[in-house]
Amino acid sequence: MLFRRFESLLDVFRPSPDREPPPGILGFYVHYLGQAWPLLLAVLVVGFFAALIEVALFDFLGRLIDMAQATPSTEFFQRYRGELLWMLLVVLLIRPLVFGLHDLLANQAITPNLTNLVRWQNHRYVLGQSLSFFQNDFAGRIAQRIMQTGPALRDSAMQVVDALWHVLVYAGSALYLFAAADPRLMLPLGLWILGYGLLLGYFVPRIKERSARASAARSSLMGRVVDGYSNVTTLKLFAHSREEEGYAREAMQRLLDKVRRQTRTVTALDFSVTCLNGLLIGATGALALWLWSQALISTGAIALTLGLVIRINNMAEWIMWVVNGIFENVGTVQDGMRTIVQPRQVLDRVDAQPLRVSQGTVRFEQIHFHYGKADGVIGGLDLQVGAGEKIGLVGPSGAGKSTLVSLLLRLYDLQDGRILIDGQDIAAVTQESLRAQIAVVTQDTALLHRSIRDNLRYGKPEASDAELLEAVRKARAETFIGQLDDGQGGRGLDAQVGERGVKLSGGQRQRIAIARVLLKNAPILVLDEATSALDSEVEAAIQESLDTLMQGKTVIAIAHRLSTIARMDRLVVIDQGQIVESGSHAQLLERGGLYARLWQHQTGGFVGVE
Known part of the structure; x- marks a missing residue:
């Protein structure tokens, strides 16, 4: 006492x-x-x-x-x-x-x-x-x-x-x-x-x-x-x-x-x-x-x-x-x-308000960003994504696709220009509220060294076990989760995944990430090479879940495997930080530009192969 x-x-x-x-x-x-x-x-x-x-x-x-x-x-x-x-x-x-x-x-x-x-x-x-x-x-x-x-x-x-x-x-x-x-x-x-x-x-x-x-x-x-x-x-x-x-x-x-x-x-x-x-x-x-x-x-x-x-x-x-x-x-x-004692580079304004998303319109207005380098990574880019529109970002490595997503999430601040969500400048809203409205599945999914349950609840901390199991089922992850045993008494949802998720395969980590995003259910969805770690059979199995996940949401998808985003409403081709083409899959093939060349490389020269 x-x-x-x-x-x-x-x-x-x-x-x-x-x-x-x-x-x-x-x-x-x-x-x-x-x-x-x-x-x-x-x-x-x-x-x-x-x-x-x-x-x-x-x-x-x-x-x-x-x-x-x-x-x-x-x-x-x-x-x-x-x-x-x-x-x-x-x-x-x-x-x-x-x-x-x-x-x-x-x-x-x-x-x-x-x-x-x-x-x-x-x-x-x-x-x-x-x-x-x-x-x-x-x-x-x-x-x-x-x-x-x-x-x-x-x-x-x-x-x-x-x-x-x-x-x-x-x-x-x-x-x-x-x-x-x-x-x-x-x-x-x-x-x-x-x-x-x-x-x-x-x-x-x-x-x-x-x-x-x-x-x-x-x-x-x-x-x-x-x-x-x-x-x-x-x-x-x-x-x-x-x-x-x-x-x-x-x-x-x-x-x-x-x-x-x-x-x-x-x-x-x-x-x-x-x-x-x-x-x-x-x-x-x-x-x-x-x-x-x-x-x-x-x-x-x-x-x-x-x-x-x-x-x-x-x-x-x-x-x-x-x-x-x-x-x-x-x-x-x-x-x-x-x-x-180092100043923070990305700060909320004193008068920052929570972001309120009613439709999900995203607009990039004359944005400039260069990672502190002399030459700009993105210079003067303009792009509008309508409410509920699903666009695919295409381009060679280093073109600025992932940078664009990082700027949307305000992981970095712009050198010039604005990014608006439903007319609200993301620089004027709180970072927490901004990222709460955007769900992301990345190429390199690193999980926390905690249980499957804890990793899933990052998407929705108050989620019930029934909601967790439903998200797991939709992500086609129930089979392997049920068989997990970490050797320390943790089984199934309670199994520890190891540092950065090393106890799971790349495909298993990706399905956990997709289940986590299903739980989050944010109005804006970013897929950054979301299925790159999956083999074709598994990718086909969860494509239906991804389609369900994308319904009613504004979607920005990045993929080098062009077949995974060919069905998007619109494809935006980026090269050296600039939009060089925009249109549907068929329109871009017919145009014979950069997208058509990228498609040709991936289909072995048979452009007509769908």
Whole structure:
């Protein structure tokens, strides 16, 4: 019950603006730590009292020795009963309560919650990035940076909070207590503080820089390793195990070199601080003994001085380890920011409204798009698709057919022109509502590494089992789904399909995709090589389902196998981003242009073959 109370002090999934985090390292920290500031303040206050209790115990130890020397043993407990009982209360009750409260705040309230709050908000933001963002980076590196930024930010913040009061309270209290015994005892500690500060000032920036480089190399290695695992079939088909080993080894060697440079700096700092600490203990001990020999301080003062100096020595090594950890984590956060803090390329307007489709008319008006290249992929294209019209897009590879579909889905923003659906500019509506009104079956159907049921419900999350089974039947997928067994207890609709659906054949994945689109039942349908992974027999078997699926919908179909789209209402031939022909199958054959040549290539020269 106590644990749960502290665990609920910070809501990981609290509502928060879905906006780009601040680009500067300080602003980035403030953005996330500000959401947990009451807890961090509480840890700071509790840490202050914890450090104060530790110093008070050393002070009591010195006074205890003086009291024991100055008082006959028969009178000791009677004379100092109150003070002894108070210190016993501190040791047995107050100290455990303070340290226990600190642990509850750190381990229950902050450690799991702040870590995952940062991860959750970063994941939400990155998930909203454009398609090009993910195409330009390793999926493994993106995931690595999302996962490591949370704990690195939390650890560095907690280390600063924990170290702050220990440094201030121990150093400040020691100087005060030494001055009370004899001001000359402050000299070695004062010089040590100066030397310790100079060492940190020299080494810390170097540790920070080298930690950031090591973290970047670690993310690169993760990206390469995950890339190899994700494409293991290609790796094995081309017998490239040695080349893949070399690819990963190169990144691992780079990481090894960066980590070695980082650890050299840490070792040099360790050695320097150890030497400095030895000087502090030796100088303070010698000075305290000399002052005692001159009857200037008591025996208890020697015990207090040496006890505190040894404690400061241990604390200094801990602080050094903490400082190293802080800047190693700061370097990791900076590496994560390279991925996380990037502006989104495709954004909803502030006043964006949901798309409302009543008919399904699609119009491309003088659109220009070039993927950031000098030469345009599509330049000045005009196309109107009437409500309920079914058109086929035809053309050679690279002509711009799939690009046109990507622009309709607003996976990229146009350089110029407009795309309208029922008169509404798609740039002025929300992306979610736009894509909810368009169903897509692509050539390369990659399923989620989940069950068949979960993959199907991507089309309609609230679908009943009866609706799922009906969609499966219409897609001619019921036979193979009923026989699926993932070897982990999942059967039929509950069978796991593997990463990207690797446990299924291409044709099986395609039929799952078609069933998913049947469930979605959107008014605009895009078929991008939808039957390319099916053999002729299976394609013929589900053609009836596709015909049913297309009824009453506006359809844009792309196919290199021209026989699959010859029956469309209209065929639009695209070449080099321009419409070069338009008409029915028969009209285009009669015209003898690009379409007729493509048809001739596919029918072995017999143009009359239907």
